[in-house]
Amino acid sequence: MDLGARVREDFPLLQRTVGGQRLVYLDSAATSQKPRAVLDALQAYYRDYNANVHRGIYRIAEEATARYEEARAKLASFLGAARPEEIIFTRGTTEAINLVAATWGRANVASGDEIVLTEMEHHSNIVPWQLLAAERGARLRYIPVTDEGRLDLGALDRLFGERTKLVTLTHQSNVLGTVNPVRQIADRAHAVGARVLVDAAQSVPHQAVNVTALDADFLAFSGHKMLGPTGSGGLWARYELLEAMPPYHGGGEMIMRVDLDRSTYKDPPHKFEAGTPNIADDIVLGVAVDYLRGIGLDAITAHEADLTAYALARLREIPGLRVLGPQVAVDRGGAVSFTMDVVHPHDIAQVLDGEGIAVRAGHHCAQPLHRRFDIEASARASFHLYNTREDVDALIAGLQTVHRMFARSSRVKEEVGGVG
Amino acid sequence: MALDDLYREVILDHYAHPRNRGRLDPSDVSVEGANPLCGDELSLYVRLRDGRVEDARFEGRGCSISQASTSMMTEAIKGKTLEEVRALVAQFKGMMHGQEVADDLGDLAALQGVRKFPVRIKCATLSWVALEQGLDEHAAGHSTAKTTTETGS
Numbered sequence: 001m002d003l004g005a006r007v008r009e010d011f012p013l014l015q016r017t018v019g020g021q022r023l024v025y026l027d028s029a030a031t032s033q034k035p036r037a038v039l040d041a042l043q044a045y046y047r048d049y050n051a052n053v054h055r056g057i058y059r060i061a062e063e064a065t066a067r068y069e070e071a072r073a074k075l076a077s078f079l080g081a082a083r084p085e086e087i088i089f090t091r092g093t094t095e096a097i098n099l100v101a102a103t104w105g106r107a108n109v110a111s112g113d114e115i116v117l118t119e120m121e122h123h124s125n126i127v128p129w130q131l132l133a134a135e136r137g138a139r140l141r142y143i144p145v146t147d148e149g150r151l152d153l154g155a156l157d158r159l160f161g162e163r164t165k166l167v168t169l170t171h172q173s174n175v176l177g178t179v180n181p182v183r184q185i186a187d188r189a190h191a192v193g194a195r196v197l198v199d200a201a202q203s204v205p206h207q208a209v210n211v212t213a214l215d216a217d218f219l220a221f222s223g224h225k226m227l228g229p230t231g232s233g234g235l236w237a238r239y240e241l242l243e244a245m246p247p248y249h250g251g252g253e254m255i256m257r258v259d260l261d262r263s264t265y266k267d268p269p270h271k272f273e274a275g276t277p278n279i280a281d282d283i284v285l286g287v288a289v290d291y292l293r294g295i296g297l298d299a300i301t302a303h304e305a306d307l308t309a310y311a312l313a314r315l316r317e318i319p320g321l322r323v324l325g326p327q328v329a330v331d332r333g334g335a336v337s338f339t340m341d342v343v344h345p346h347d348i349a350q351v352l353d354g355e356g357i358a359v360r361a362g363h364h365c366a367q368p369l370h371r372r373f374d375i376e377a378s379a380r381a382s383f384h385l386y387n388t389r390e391d392v393d394a395l396i397a398g399l400q401t402v403h404r405m406f407a408r409s410s411r412v413k414e415e416v417g418g419v420g
Numbered sequence: 421m422a423l424d425d426l427y428r429e430v431i432l433d434h435y436a437h438p439r440n441r442g443r444l445d446p447s448d449v450s451v452e453g454a455n456p457l458c459g460d461e462l463s464l465y466v467r468l469r470d471g472r473v474e475d476a477r478f479e480g481r482g483c484s485i486s487q488a489s490t491s492m493m494t495e496a497i498k499g500k501t502l503e504e505v506r507a508l509v510a511q512f513k514g515m516m517h518g519q520e521v522a523d524d525l526g527d528l529a530a531l532q533g534v535r536k537f538p539v540r541i542k543c544a545t546l547s548w549v550a551l552e553q554g555l556d557e558h559a560a561g562h563s564t565a566k567t568t569t570e571t572g573s
Contacts, residue, residue: 342436343484344481344482344483344484344487345483346483346484346485346540346543347427347483347484347485350423350426350537350540351423351427354423362457376460376461376481377460405427405432406432406435406436406484408432
């Protein structure tokens with residue numbers, strides 16, 4: 001039995017029906033479903049040892065604190081970090097990137113400095129840098145994306161220079177599926193003295209990620225995409241960078257001593273974790289990590305590569321359908337975005353929903369990337385370990401229905417505004 | 421949910437064969453509408469003569485619902501006085517928000533099926549919100565305006 005069929009039973013939500021039909025969930029790039037172990041652990045926290053961390057003298061508080069720090073250690077080990085203190089818990093990737101922009105960025109980026117991004121970034125890895133650049137008078141530059149949906153590495157020579165302070169890029173595109181050669185780019189960035197931030201929201205859930213092998217300086221990730229609860233996630237950063245960075249939010253838990261006119265701060269990671277943290281969800285993210293490791297990241301990657309190759313092959317059966325990004329499942333994850341010539345992505349998603357199939361339609365928080373391909377929106381099917389070839393077959397059948405519905409009323413030769 | 425309620429024949433027809441596509445230059449009202457949810461953008465042009473809509477055109481891309489709604493709207497407002505246009509806008513928005521439909525809405529009545537799909541209501545109302553915004557700006561002496569589905573309803 002293949003991995004998808006084997007693990008499906010672990011995910012209660014995937015057992016439900018929608019409108020009397022089997023739910024075909026193909027939107028894991030937006031958020032993943034949760035295994036029973038995660039659901040049970042969430043309830044167990046509130047039922048058995050709900051207490052605030054890092055302050056109680058009593059036993060359940062000690063238990064909660066121990067489990068909280070244990071989750072941090074699991075994440076550190078999972079990502080190949082040098083020590084647990086390199087993991088800062090955040091609400092997810094967005095907050096992690098904003099934290100770096102607001103702290104390291106303000107301390108290190110000055111007028112005339114440059115930050116290099118890529119054209120395939122999620123808005124969460126664009127807007128924080130626009131805010132910083134506007135504040136500091138810095139300049140944003142973008143590594144272009146080729147027609148095939150890869151980064152144009154030939155542009156690095158002209159983009160990287162002595163003004164480059166930071167190179168920030170996605171490890172795996174949430175639209176194109178492209179897996180970027182982070183190590184190669186990091187080496188080039190370090191050669192000019194720049195720091196490297198990796199948006200790993202789409203890679204950590206699907207492939208073995210090791211911060212040392214990537215030679216990153218910062219790496220941001222989201223718990224809810226890696227089978228954990230919403231509101232969990234974090235930032236990994238080199239400890240010496242964290243030590244030098246100013247705090248993010250001020251408040252309780254992050255201080256050594258507070259006087260009326262000044263305060264001193266704790267060491268990382270606590271310096272960056274003001275207030276009561278998201279205790280339950282962060283602890284349970286550790287349980288999600290256990291689950292992923294139990295299955296094995298390499299097995300998950302292989303399974304998703306199989307599904308992606310199968311989907312790419314079968315999508316060719318649909319007339320007028322164009323897949324964005326790499327057409328082969330090489331250095332490519334399981335996010336498959338596409339357009340159809342006779343129908344808008346919203347209508348594709350609507351008709352598929354009628355068949356019990358959940359896909360995303362829109363710009364997927366990547367408007368500049370869509371403009372790069374001269375479209376406003378696309379439909380996206382994305383896979384995780386619990387998907388099967390049967391799910392892909394359902395998608396293809398659904399798309400055939402979409403095509404029948406809209407091709408019938410669209411016997412026009414004229415260009416009706418591209419897709420609509 | 422029955423998709424047939426959403427994708428009525430007349431809607432698919434307007435989507436595949438949109439009426440009044442194109443620019444209008446010069447125009448008295450020119451307004452851009454955007455739906456930040458999906459990135460759809462729309463430009464609407466209206467030319468007036470003697471207090472009536474002489475011509476209306478639109479450009480832009482969007483889903484079947486927004487394109488069909490805009491196509492039908494441009495047909496429906498031609499020849500109407502500004503007061504009649506405003507009354508039609510109010511009637512259409514009322515229909516999309518669950519009020520009883522008057523029987524003189526013609527093809528537009530086909531869009532009431534959209535009400536069963538709340539996420540799509542903004543697709544149907546985008547051009548109407550834009551039109552209303554454009555008329556307000558025109559009344560205030562401006563010839564261009566911008567709006568989004570987040571500013572009107």
